[in-house]
Amino acid sequence: PTMIRLEDYRPSDYLIDRVELDVRLHSRETRITATLAMRPNPVGRAGAPLVLDGEDLTLVSLALDGQPLCPDAYGLNATSLTLPNPPSESFTLRIETQVNPTANTRLMGLYRSNGVYCTQCEADGFRRITYFLDRPDVMAVYTTRIEADLDEAPVLLGNGNPADSGPAGDGRHYAIWHDPHPKPAYLFALVGGRLDRVSGSFTTMEGRTVDLGIYVEPGQAARAEYALDAVIRSMAWDEQAFGRAYDLDVFNVVAVSDFNMGAMENKGLNIFNDKFVLASPETATDADYANIEAIIAHEYFHNWSGNRVTCRDWFQLCLKEGLTVFRDQEFSSDTRSRAVHRISEVRTLRARQFPEDAGPLAHPVRPNQYAEINNFYTATVYEKGAEIVRMLRTLIGGQAFRTGMDRYFATCDGTAATVEDFLAAFEAVTSRDLSAFARWYERPGTPTVSITGDYDPEAKTYRINFRQSLPGTEGPPLVIPVVLGLVGPEGAMDEARAERAPGGVFALEQETDTLTFSNVAAAPVPSLFRGFSAPVRVAFEATDAQHLLLLRHDTDPFNRWQAAQSVGMRLVIRWAGSDSPEAAEADALVEALGAFLDAEALRDPAFAALILSLPSEGDIANEIGIGSAVDPDAIRMARETLRRRIGERLSDRLAQLRGDLADRPGTPFSPDAASAGRRALRNAALDLIAVADPIAGVDLAGEQIATATNMTDRLAGLGVLALIAGPQREAALKDFAERFRSEPLVLDKWFAIQATIPESGTLERIAALRQHPTFSNTNPNRVRALIGSFSSGNPTQFNRADGAGYALVTDAVLALDQSNPQLAARLLTAFGSWRMLEPNRRSVAHKALDRIRSQTELSRDVSDIVTRTLA
Ligand code: B3K
Numbered sequence: 001p002t003m004i005r006l007e008d009y010r011p012s013d014y015l016i017d018r019v020e021l022d023v024r025l026h027s028r029e030t031r032i033t034a035t036l037a038m039r040p041n042p043v044g045r046a047g048a049p050l051v052l053d054g055e056d057l058t059l060v061s062l063a064l065d066g067q068p069l070c071p072d073a074y075g076l077n078a079t080s081l082t083l084p085n086p087p088s089e090s091f092t093l094r095i096e097t098q099v100n101p102t103a104n105t106r107l108m109g110l111y112r113s114n115g116v117y118c119t120q121c122e123a124d125g126f127r128r129i130t131y132f133l134d135r136p137d138v139m140a141v142y143t144t145r146i147e148a149d150l151d152e153a154p155v156l157l158g159n160g161n162p163a164d165s166g167p168a169g170d171g172r173h174y175a176i177w178h179d180p181h182p183k184p185a186y187l188f189a190l191v192g193g194r195l196d197r198v199s200g201s202f203t204t205m206e207g208r209t210v211d212l213g214i215y216v217e218p219g220q221a222a223r224a225e226y227a228l229d230a231v232i233r234s235m236a237w238d239e240q241a242f243g244r245a246y247d248l249d250v251f252n253v254v255a256v257s258d259f260n261m262g263a264m265e266n267k268g269l270n271i272f273n274d275k276f277v278l279a280s281p282e283t284a285t286d287a288d289y290a291n292i293e294a295i296i297a298h299e300y301f302h303n304w305s306g307n308r309v310t311c312r313d314w315f316q317l318c319l320k321e322g323l324t325v326f327r328d329q330e331f332s333s334d335t336r337s338r339a340v341h342r343i344s345e346v347r348t349l350r351a352r353q354f355p356e357d358a359g360p361l362a363h364p365v366r367p368n369q370y371a372e373i374n375n376f377y378t379a380t381v382y383e384k385g386a387e388i389v390r391m392l393r394t395l396i397g398g399q400a401f402r403t404g405m406d407r408y409f410a411t412c413d414g415t416a417a418t419v420e421d422f423l424a425a426f427e428a429v430t431s432r433d434l435s436a437f438a439r440w441y442e443r444p445g446t447p448t449v450s451i452t453g454d455y456d457p458e459a460k461t462y463r464i465n466f467r468q469s470l471p472g473t474e475g476p477p478l479v480i481p482v483v484l485g486l487v488g489p490e491g492a493m494d495e496a497r498a499e500r501a502p503g504g505v506f507a508l509e510q511e512t513d514t515l516t517f518s519n520v521a522a523a524p525v526p527s528l529f530r531g532f533s534a535p536v537r538v539a540f541e542a543t544d545a546q547h548l549l550l551l552r553h554d555t556d557p558f559n560r561w562q563a564a565q566s567v568g569m570r571l572v573i574r575w576a577g578s579d580s581p582e583a584a585e586a587d588a589l590v591e592a593l594g595a596f597l598d599a600e601a602l603r604d605p606a607f608a609a610l611i612l613s614l615p616s617e618g619d620i621a622n623e624i625g626i627g628s629a630v631d632p633d634a635i636r637m638a639r640e641t642l643r644r645r646i647g648e649r650l651s652d653r654l655a656q657l658r659g660d661l662a663d664r665p666g667t668p669f670s671p672d673a674a675s676a677g678r679r680a681l682r683n684a685a686l687d688l689i690a691v692a693d694p695i696a697g698v699d700l701a702g703e704q705i706a707t708a709t710n711m712t713d714r715l716a717g718l719g720v721l722a723l724i725a726g727p728q729r730e731a732a733l734k735d736f737a738e739r740f741r742s743e744p745l746v747l748d749k750w751f752a753i754q755a756t757i758p759e760s761g762t763l764e765r766i767a768a769l770r771q772h773p774t775f776s777n778t779n780p781n782r783v784r785a786l787i788g789s790f791s792s793g794n795p796t797q798f799n800r801a802d803g804a805g806y807a808l809v810t811d812a813v814l815a816l817d818q819s820n821p822q823l824a825a826r827l828l829t830a831f832g833s834w835r836m837l838e839p840n841r842r843s844v845a846h847k848a849l850d851r852i853r854s855q856t857e858l859s860r861d862v863s864d865i866v867t868r869t870l871a
C-alpha cells in the first residue's frame, strides 16, 4: 500500500478561492457542475501540473476559462484528473460530473439514506462529488445551488446561509446556499429530502439571531426536542466557557438513518446518525440522552475547533478532534456531575484507548504515516488527544489555559493549522517551553509510572519516588502532571507540604524523581494521579487496607472510585489464575462498599453506582495481558464470583436502596443527571441482587419490565433477564421485539443485548437474528448493534476457543468489505488485542486474520487494518 507521510507534506501547488456548485439531484443520475476559481499557490511549485482528486466519478465535460477541453488536453484515471500545463495566473475550471447516489453504499460522498439525499465528505469524500484539491489546507468560499423534485425533496439544505430559492420548472425547485467562511472540502454538505423540522432560535453574545433547525424523518419531530435544547445549551456554554460565538444566521442539524459514524460537523449543517438525535423516554436510555447531548455539543464546538481553525493535513487530526473531545467533556462535566463524568471518561479511555495503545494498532496521537486516513479516527486520536489537552491545562493552570486558547483562536482563525501552532499559543502566553511536553503527540503506548513511598517518622517527611517507563519506544522522558495529596487515618493531610508540588501538582519530567512532603504527622497513604491527571498506568504497591482508606477518606472522588476498582481488580486477577477462588477474600472490600452505601448512596446515587461497578472483563484482560496470557472464560468466572459475593453480602442494603430510590408513582420522566443517577444506582442494585439470587432476580426484573415507564428501566430489566437462561428470558425478549417492532433504533438495543449473552448458544441466536426483518447489512447501526456488540461486548463468546466467534466476525467483515469498507475495517479492529490471548486462542485468531489477509480483493481500509494487526 502507498504510505502517506507527514515528513512529505508540502503545500498545494494550486489554490481554489471560490467554488460554485450546481447540483441537480436525481436518484441515479445526479449532475454536478463545479466552477472553480483557481490560481497557482505562491508557495507552491511554479508550473507544476494540476492534479485533482476524484473517485467513482463520471466526467461529463471540462472547460478552462470558458473553453471546452478535449480529452487529449488532460489526463484521467481512477483517482485523478490532471492538467499538464495549467495557466500561470488565475483561471476558472468548470467541471461537470455525474454520480449515482442510490448506488453509493460506502456512505461517502453523496448518497441516499432512506430516500434522503445527504453527503459525508470527511476525510476524503468530496472527491466522490467532483474533481477537486481534496485536502484540508485548500480552503474556499462555497456557493451551492441544489435542485430536486419538489415532491421527492421539498427540503434542500446547504452550508452557510440561505440565499435564494424558487421553482425550477417540471415539478422541480431549487435553493441556493452561500457560506462566507472559507472552508476545506471535507466540511461541505448538502441535504435534500422529505423531512420534518423542529425550530428554535438563539441570540449570540454578539447580538446575532440564529435560526436553529433540527430535521428528522417525517413523524419524528417530537423526538428532536432534546437535541434542539442541547444545541441551545452548547451555544451558550461555548460563549461562556471559551468566549466563542456562532458565526452564521442559521444552524441546522439533520438526522439520517444510514451513517458510518456518530455525526459530522459540516459548516452550519451538521449531519447526524439518527441514533444521536432522536430521543423519547419510551425509546431512549439515560445513556442515549447523555450521548445525544455530548455529540450535539461536540459537533457544535467544532465550529471553532475544526472549522474556523482547521487542520493543515490529516496528520493533525487530533488538533481538532482531541481538542473538541476535551471541550465536549468539559461541557458535560459542567452540565452534569464533574466527578461522575470524569470517571466515565476514564472508563472509556481504558476500555478503548489503552488496548489500542497496547496492541498492534498502536500509533502516536499525531500519526506520522497512514495508508488509509479513515482508519485513524481512533480512540488514541480522540480520547488520548483530549487527555493531552487536559494535561496541558493541569500543568499551566486554568487561567493561562483560557488565555492560550483565546490566543490560539485569534492567531489561527481562518487557517489550516498544526499541533505546533496550537502549542505555540500556550508558549506565547506562559513563556514556557513546551517542546518536552510535545512528546506526548509523538510517542505511542501507555507509560507506566512506578511509585514507592517512605515515611520518616523522625523527620516527619514522606518521600515519593517516581519512575516513568514506556517500553518499546525510544526517547527522552515525557512531562507527566501528577496531581496528588496525602491521606491519613483521619482523612486529608492538608498540613503536609511539598514545595515542588504547588497546588498539589507535581510535574514529573525526568525518568526518575523524588518528591518530599514535610510536616507529615503520621504514615500517610498517597493519593496519586487525582482526577486521573495523566493517561498512564500507575504501579504502586498499596495494601487493600490502604486502598480502602482512600475509598473512605480521600477528597478526590476519582481516586475513591479508583481505590474500589484497584481492590476488585486485584481479587479478580488472583482468582482468575486459581482453581478455587476463596470468595471470602473479598469481604474487606464488600464491607467497605456496604459502609459507603450506608453513608453516601442517597446523597450521590450516580457516584455510588460507579463505586459498585467493577472493572469490566475487558479492563481485567488488559491488565493481565501486559504480563501474561488472557483467558476470557477464567476472567469472567472470577469476576462473577466477586459480583455474586457482593450481591449476597449486601442483598438487604441493595433491596432497601431499590425501594428508597423508586420514583413515586406519577413522577414525570426527566433525563437530567440527578434523575438518571437514581435510576443507575437502582439498576446496579438490581443487577447485583440478581447475580446473587437468580430466582429473585427473574421476578424483580420481570416486575420492573412490566411497570417500566422509560427505556432505561425497561432495558436494565431485560439486561438482567438476558443473563439468566430460561423461559422468562425468551418471553421477555419476544415481548420487547413485539412492542418495538416498528422502532429500528430500539431494536438495535434488542440485537445488542442478545449478541452479548455470554453463552455458547449466542452464535446460533445471532445467525437467526441476521434473518430478522429489521436487520440489514447495509445499515451501519444494525451491523454495529449485532456484530459490533458481539465482538466488543461478549469477550467469552467472541474469543471462543473453537474459533467460531472469530469466524462470525471475519465472515461479516468480508461480506461488508465491497459495499462499505469503512464499516468493515472498523469491525475488524475487534482483533486488536489478539496477541495478549492465551496460546490456543491466539493461534485461532491468527488463522482468522490470515484468512482475511489472503483474500485477493480487499479494500484499502480492511487491508490496512489486517496488515497492521498481523505485523
Ligand atoms: N469529524 C467527524 C468524523 C469523521 C470521520 C471520517 N471517517 C465527526 C467528529 O469527530 O466530530
Ligand code: ZN
Binding pocket: 298, 302, 320, 321, 324
Ligand atoms: Zn469531532
